[in-house]
Amino acid sequence: MSAVDAVIDEIRRQIHEGEWVPGDRLPSEAELTKTLGISRASLREATRALVHSGLLAVRQGDGTYVVAVDEAAVTLSRKIMNSKTSEVLEVRRGLDASAVPLAAVRRTEADLTALREALDDRQRSAEAGDLDSFIEADLRFHMAVAQASHNELLIDLYASLNVPFRKSLGGAMGQGTKEHEALYRAIERRDTEGATELALAIVARMEPPEHP
Missing domain, CATH: 1.10.10.10 (Winged helix-like DNA-binding domain superfamily/Winged helix DNA-binding domain)
Structure with missing residues (x-):
């Protein structure tokens, strides 16, 4: 050597x-x-x-x-930062398909409180026209969903995508209020199927339109 x-x-x-x-x-x-x-x-x-x-x-x-x-984490972070929005959303769809049903089964009252607070902040920011606060609250809500899964690996993977998630929310001010509220309610009543469908619908709404 x-x-x-x-x-x-x-x-x-x-x-x-x-x-x-x-x-x-x-x-x-x-x-x-x-x-x-x-x-x-x-x-x-x-x-x-x-x-x-x-x-x-x-x-x-x-x-x-x-x-x-960790050099591997640095390499992954660089790869994520250089990925297309469509690729990031495809990965998010896969993570949500795993994290959301787990959250619906494993969520605690503390998890519900975190979700509710983020959701209320999201709504207030939309009404005030504060894009930065809206994005922060939206990210916090979805991170709280991942945390409610109580799967540390899923939580870490979700957190690693927060920066590219942020980029995808630039034009989403005020959108999806009903869907997010419905997602919260589905997790609250432990409706795994309904919560998963709603989470995937939210991701689908964020995806750029396909060009012929």
């Missing part, structure tokens, strides 16, 4: 094990070269590789910071 590869592995290990966490600034070059026993050239090459992979970021005049823990 080369000196550069050894440094990459060591920095990656310290990040994975929580010795450095996102937001932490790495020690100075002088400190790292001394503690790791390598040259500045090897350290800089290793740092460049980790910046490229998404674990580190260099802030000019300030230092090198940890910005992520």
Whole structure:
């Protein structure tokens, strides 16, 4: 293993094990070269590789910071950000088909409270014409649906799509109020089939029209 590869592995290990966490600034070059026993050239090459992979970021005049823990998650995030809206919505349809019936079965009173609060905020924002608040409330409502599934993997996958979901809501101000209210009621009464149909109908309404 080369000196550069050894440094990459060591920095990656310290990040994975929580010795450095996102937001932490790495020690100075002088400190790292001394503690790791390598040259500045090897350290800089290793740092460049980790910046490229998404674990580190260099802030000019300030230092090198940890910005992520998992390179696979960074790669997925980049892929999601570059995906077409239609592809994102197709994935969301699949996630909703899994998360919504689970939410209808597993939801708690606390889950219903979170859903109700987000839904009320959504309605108030629509009436006030506040697009940013409307989008935030809409995202919070659907995230609350995912959280009501009590499936951690589904929740994480849903959260990873929040930014592209946001992009798809730019022209949705005030739309779907009845459908969202009906979805809430279906989850409240544990109607798995009805809730799933409503959730998929909401996604279908967001999809761009097909061109011949």
